[in-house]
Amino acid sequence: MGINHGSYTVFDEKETPMSNLLVSMLNAVGATTESFADSTGKLPAVFS
Numbered sequence: 001m002g003i004n005h006g007s008y009t010v011f012d013e014k015e016t017p018m019s020n021l022l023v024s025m026l027n028a029v030g031a032t033t034e035s036f037a038d039s040t041g042k043l044p045a046v047f048s
Contacts, residue, residue, distance in 0.1 A: 002028055002047050003028070003046065003047060004045070004046060004047070009045045009046060011043070011045075015040075016040070016043075017037075017038050017039055017040060019036045019037040019038055019039035020039045020040060020041060020042065020043050021043055021046070022036050022037075022039070023035065023036045023039045023041070023042055023043075024042045024043045024046060024047045025047075027042060027047070028047055
């Protein structure tokens with residue numbers, strides 16, 4: 001699914017909303033979306 005394994009990434013909790021992870025997960029399973037709730041984009045550090 002394109003998930004980068006073997007790493008631990010810390011994101012600034014005030015600048016990176018949890019909904020960014022949901023956008024990335026939706027895109028990984030083929031449900032293309034640009035935003036969800038208060039998202040500001042995808043998490044390229046987690047998903048390649």
